[in-house]
Ligand code: AHM
């Protein structure tokens with residue numbers, strides 16, 4: 001009988017860790033805690049249509065946007081798992097105004113800080129479209145044991161130790177990088193574990209899919225408008241397809257596998273765009289680059305080199321197949 005080799009997320013991380021003789025295993029424990037929370041959130045997302053947890057929570061988050069019940073639930077679940085795990089000293093979250101300090105006896109000597117968007121694409125919750133969790137892992141700069149400060153959490157994306165996202169789609173997957181390429185694991189709910197399904201993902205160098213909110217066309221800069229015009233008017237072998245779910249994780253994931261570009265540009269009413277540097281842009285930029293793609297602000301600047309000055313800072317985003325990012329930038333520079 002032939003048995004296919006099955007690699008679980010835990011085995012994969014233990015294996016990666018064994019290649020670093022000095023590794024303490026703390027990062028593996030962070031992944032253990034993220035994995036646990038992901039399974040709980042997955043359960044809640046899957047039953048969202050069955051129980052009364054859909055719909056608005058009745059409050060607004062620090063961005064002034066309506067908070068859904070599931071956003072709150074996911075935020076609490078990730079916080080709880082990372083706190084109980086004991087290897088995270090602070091969290092910044094799209095759903096929290098300030099740093100969430102974790103000062104329990106268990107966590108006080110830990111060095112890792114997590115930045116997360118616990119449930120991205122939340123406008124899609126009520127319509128049963130794919131949503132996701134996005135996370136980054138940083139090491140604090142100040143010595144362990146003391147209070148975590150703004151310098152610890154406002155680090156450039158180039159300092160990320162790991163980043164990933166969980167997509168709650170037709171299947172649930174976790175996709176991450178620790179700086180050694182990008183791998184995706186699919187949840188096998190029959191055994192309750194994530195199994196390696198897409199090893200060493202590479203973004204195609206060029207693609208045919210462009211993802212942008214067409215409704216903001218009139219408010220985009222002229223360079224991005226020209227690029228959109230170029231994609232719309234393409235003919236024959238240069239035919240492009242517009243694909244936009246409005247859920248970054250889902251739009252990004254499709255483009256990474258098939259080849260494409262995801263864009264959220266600055267607009268006349270939002271000069272820094274919509275997406276948040278710490279919670280959305282940096283983790284996705286790290287994954288993009290690790291998969292051979294390009295992630296910029298559209299003016300040649302690498303997203304991961306932006307110096308954050310605020311937890312909830314926003315920035316324009318152009319990421320995906322490198323040839324497509326270069327192309328749109330050539331229109332912006334014209
Ligand atoms: P959220 O974090 O409040 O869910 O907002 C982020 C989402 C992204 O997933 C998506 O790419 C973008 O907002 C869509 O915005 P828009 O509806 O303006 O196109």
Ligand code: MG
Nearest residue numbers: 094117120121
């Ligand atoms: Mg978000």
